[in-house]
């Protein structure tokens with residue numbers, strides 16, 4: 001299956017967590033958490049349409065200013081999703097600057113606050129000097145973004161403060177049968193993307209797609225495609241290592257192609273993990289195993305393990321594969 005989502009952590013595991021997800025063949029990207037994003041080029045930042053913040057501890061939100069700086073003159077709006085209090089946090093950031101000279105700028109920031117039972121909206125627009133405009137509120141029902149290509153879901157977890165875990169799912173995957181393409185004597189080209197878009201929008205069978213200048217009906221082209229399960233990527237950061245959280249996370253991330261998960265402490269420091277409300281690498285591995293994810297990408301390590309990061313990977317991998325592990329061996333003190 002050719003992936004649609006190209007997901008890459010912006011930084012190494014000892015720097016702030018942020019996951020940049022490029023959407024293939026669309027000039028668009030999503031960002032999960034906005035920690036230090038200085039490694040992202042302006043061109044990459046400009047592609048970000050939606051930001052999903054797990055919580056506003058500084059290491060997950062300090063990048064907001066860099067993003068705002070880059071998108072100030074952008075026509076497309078920027079959406080920010082986050083847990084309880086995100087609207088006030090964005091408002092607080094915006095109030096830290098003077099905005100008397102931006103009334104001509106087009107940028108519009110829409111903030112979506114995901115509370116336990118409700119979803120609140122607020123807008124901050126350059127034309128209004130980013131004064132807060134409260135919008136509608138609705139009921140929270142897990143899906144926070146629903147488009148023909150993708151869907152984003154949120155899960156409430158605890159880290160002393162409310163935190164959201166996110167899942168990004170492709171609604172379904174459209175595969176092109178290359179042999180059939182050859183058999184029908186059709187060339188590879190941009191029309192394939194156009195056809196995929198039409199399928200996602202449930203266009204009627206008599207919809208016409210131009211193939212190298214020749215009009216073809218969708219129903220004629222149908223034998224070229226097969227539909228399979230869509231891709232799923234999940235993102236879990238800064239979660240108290242208690243059983244209640246873990247029991248909620250496992251079904252939420254179940255069947256992910258890739259789970260991006262914090263592995264902040266070694267299990268030998270489980271007491272510290274509980275005190276600081278972070279998962280251990282072993283717990284990340286256990287979640288990945290029980291949820292039967294395809295791949296576990298460990299992120300966000302405590303700086304105390306700088307000289308023994310391999311132990312964290314080993315511990316997580318051992319749990320993931322169901323092996324007995326002694327990853328917490330005394331290489332790290």
Ligand SMILES: [Zn+2]
Nearest residue numbers: 055057159238
């Ligand atoms: Zn945190």
Ligand SMILES: [Zn+2]
Nearest residue numbers: 057059060238
């Ligand atoms: Zn953190």
